[in-house]
Amino acid sequence: MKMNWLLPSAILLLLSAAGAGTAAAQASPLPSTDVRPIYERLLERINKIPIYDNHSHATFPDDSDMDAQAAPPGESSVVRLRDDNPEFVAAAKSLFGYPYDDFQPEHAKWLIDKKKAAEKDGGTAYWDGILDKLNIETCLANRVALAPYLDPKRFHWVFFVDSFLFPLDNRDQTGKNSDMGVYIPLQEKVLHRYMQQEHLAALPADLAGYEAFVRQTLTDNKKKGAVAMKFEAAYFRSLYFSDPPRAQAAAIYERYHAGGVPSEADYRLFQDYIFRVLIDQAGKLNLPVHFHSAVGIGDYFSLRNGNPLNLENVLRDPRYHNINFVLIHGGYPHTLEMIWLTAAKNVYTDSSLMGYYVYPSELKNILKQWISLYPERMMFGSDAFPFNDAVGAEETFWLAVRSARTAVAAALAELVAEGAFSEARALELARMYLHDNAAKLYGDMK
Ligand SMILES: [Zn+2]
DSSP states (O other), X not given: OOOTTSOHHHHHHHHHHHHHHOSOSSOOSSOOTTHHHHHHHHHHHHTTSOEEEEEEOOOOTTOGGGOSSOOOTTOOOOGGGSTTOHHHHHHHHHHHOOOOSSOOHHHHHHHXXXXXXXXXXXXXXXXXXXXXXXXEEEEEEESSSOOTXXXXXXXXXXXXXXXXGOOSOOHHHHTSOHHHHHHHHHHHHHHHHHHHHTTOSSOOSSHHHHHHHHHHHHHHHHHTTOOEEEEOGGGTSOSOOOOOOHHHHHHHHHHHTTSOOOOHHHHHHHHHHHHHHHHHHHHHHTOOEEEEOSOOSSSSOOHHHHOGGGGHHHHTOGGGTTSOEEEEGGGTTOHHXXXXXXXXXXXXXXXXXXXXXXXXXXXXXXXXXXXXXXXXXXXXOOOOOOOSSSSOHHHHHHXXXXXXXXXXXXXXXXXXXXTSSOHHHHHHHHHIIIIIHHHHHTTOOX
């Protein structure tokens, strides 16, 4: 440890500041016996903190704009997300006064009818009401397009950009496995929607034209209210992106844009180049760049390809120091690597997905580690998502919010009881995680 840059007066100042708030001079590896009352005091205050949700798919279950992809066949769910989790019944009771104790079809109908009626009504009051019940102030909605039933004052749009990586003949990609057989045609659909939005009847004839289309779509999406853009690339390929020369990408595009199947290596090189165009434009537009960076659904998701360490060459590239990168889902299960990636001041992460994949006791351990290292870089995210017609984004919002509030209260209670810092500081850290870090990042700090 190099401390010799500290002037003697600065040392004295630090010593007196350390002595002012806390009794213990050094943190202990074991909590004091009052950890439970500290937890209860903190949780009462933490429940009152309005949340800024960094990542959700707020939606009715039959709205295909909720995501750029869909669940592939044959997926096996983690324990907590299976239909028999009693927490979902608790969620429905808390949010809607659900009168039953299970989701037997004749009971679930009660809930489905309620949600169908809200969808038919069509106003924005229903989803605003869900946020109000959970004390969520602002919520990012990661969707193909923002829905008319979401209030733009509360729900801010995050759009998808992976489709720009798939303009060529995708039959080799689609044929790789049954997951890709579902995902890639949907990417082609989103690309087609963007082409319609930009009034393109066909792909441009050269790479310059394609780049202009990509950049203009991002510019127009920002004008429509988007606050960030999102890559789901980990589902389709490695998160390692090389930095190929433009001439090579141009030759590939010009050879294959009107037909013909590019080799795996050629397609990869072209994608790596377009990826660079996308993040460059995000930097010019001051749009944070979100990445899915965790395990994913499906039978063929590659943990190795999805490891967020693959992104290190991009996150640490001085050319991109002015671009804010947000690594969604905490890199789970690579959560410790993740928090070290956020050591760079332009890299953030969130706890979305983890908040319902694991129980609060495990989420507590992850949040405790993050808080102990880079508390300015971590944000709350729900990844609220409908699992079926009965258990919807509403119930997953509830589960993620309850899990995060209790887990962060427990992590902070342990740190206070171990002598790391005061309860007042713990509440500041909770507010940073649940609200302030995100509000600052998206320019929403009131
Ligand atoms: Zn998501």
